[in-house]
Amino acid sequence: MIFTWPIGLRLKKQKNLLELPIEVMPPVSFVFIHFQQHRGKPAIPLVKKGDAVKIGSKIGETGGEISSPVHSSVSGRVIDIKPHPHPFLREGLCCVIESDYSDTWEQRFIDSDYHSLSKEELLERIEKAGVVGLGGGGYPTAKKLLAGMKDRVNLLIINGCESEPNLAADYRVMIEYTASVVEGARILQKILNVPKMIFVLTRNYKMAEALLKKEGADVKILPDSYPVGSERVLIRKITKITLPADKLPIDVGIIVQNVSTCYAVFQAVKYNKPLIERVITISGDGINKPKNILVKIGTPLSAIIQYCEGLKDDLKKIIFGGLMTGIAQFSLDTPVIKTTSGIVFQSAVCEDEINDCVYCGKCIDVCPMGILPQMIYTFIKNNEFKNAIDYGLDDCIECGCCSYVCPSSIPLVHYFKYARLRNMHG
Numbered sequence: 001m002i003f004t005w006p007i008g009l010r011l012k013k014q015k016n017l018l019e020l021p022i023e024v025m026p027p028v029s030f031v032f033i034h035f036q037q038h039r040g041k042p043a044i045p046l047v048k049k050g051d052a053v054k055i056g057s058k059i060g061e062t063g064g065e066i067s068s069p070v071h072s073s074v075s076g077r078v079i080d081i082k083p084h085p086h087p088f089l090r091e092g093l094c095c096v097i098e099s100d101y102s103d104t105w106e107q108r109f110i111d112s113d114y115h116s117l118s119k120e121e122l123l124e125r126i127e128k129a130g131v132v133g134l135g136g137g138g139y140p141t142a143k144k145l146l147a148g149m150k151d152r153v154n155l156l157i158i159n160g161c162e163s164e165p166n167l168a169a170d171y172r173v174m175i176e177y178t179a180s181v182v183e184g185a186r187i188l189q190k191i192l193n194v195p196k197m198i199f200v201l202t203r204n205y206k207m208a209e210a211l212l213k214k215e216g217a218d219v220k221i222l223p224d225s226y227p228v229g230s231e232r233v234l235i236r237k238i239t240k241i242t243l244p245a246d247k248l249p250i251d252v253g254i255i256v257q258n259v260s261t262c263y264a265v266f267q268a269v270k271y272n273k274p275l276i277e278r279v280i281t282i283s284g285d286g287i288n289k290p291k292n293i294l295v296k297i298g299t300p301l302s303a304i305i306q307y308c309e310g311l312k313d314d315l316k317k318i319i320f321g322g323l324m325t326g327i328a329q330f331s332l333d334t335p336v337i338k339t340t341s342g343i344v345f346q347s348a349v350c351e352d353e354i355n356d357c358v359y360c361g362k363c364i365d366v367c368p369m370g371i372l373p374q375m376i377y378t379f380i381k382n383n384e385f386k387n388a389i390d391y392g393l394d395d396c397i398e399c400g401c402c403s404y405v406c407p408s409s410i411p412l413v414h415y416f417k418y419a420r421l422r423n424m425h426g
Contacts, residue, residue: 008228045095067140079097110229
């Protein structure tokens, strides 16, 4: 394996997004709640057509060892259980619920004194609430914590590095819910019995840094580069430890959690509130009013567009997630799921012609994992998949830095995804 260790890209954050306060989007007529909103097996439906549900009703049970329950984000009636457009899977099994617009909860918020609860009781509340990693990974939080309870964890990193240029949701969560985020992190620290916990932010998040420190948090600042928020890159920046593809952070005594996940953990533990809503960023030059919004899980794209005062006439593309790693959508019926961090509406789309590799080495210069994208691409083109793996294919985090700088407009990450799928399925 050959490594080079460069720094990635300097992508300018859209400052106007950081200044937009969180707006609470009102409930909509219909929500479309997918049973696959997390890493692992889909949840198993617990409801059927015609059933009445309340806000927070569990509508899907964990479907395997790695899975997570899902809950209704509105009060109303189940209209159907059917395949429906999904942000990442094209289509997935979905519960369609018609809202009655009432504020009827399955279980009202209980402002509980959780400080006396055992680690196991805290973990149970997080699991029942269906909390998953909200940084994009979607791994069930309780499962991640359980692994940490079995192995010695020496460092808990709270990730506030939102390095995608079009995302500001985590920043606004840190700004507006500071105390809850810090308390959520301390709950995680108690469960893991970890001696050291640090919040890690990028240099441009100065206000968040000041507010977190005011709450007594230990904060470390990193350069504002992309993709510093990626788990493996973050760990290397903080600890100088390089994780190979076949190792997890827990293998070196580290656990990383996102700041929005911390907020969801606090809500689950203190109020027994399931994960039925989250903050997302609406951005891009194809939407009339960019916003940071607290939106109910299952809200369709069409309703969000209406709330943000409509699309511009020259819209070309809609992406769920970040500009660098997000997935383009084909339907306005696609709903928000737990791992949706933002939606970007683009009017300008690069459609440069793909040319042959000129061996300039720019992809090598920017790869944050220190591998050789140019060589891996060449091996994949020649169907030499074993050589591609030997040169670091499995270490690729699919951040898109190589594709971004390629003067030949080669969609390098697409080739890497193809090769991984090819290897996975023989």
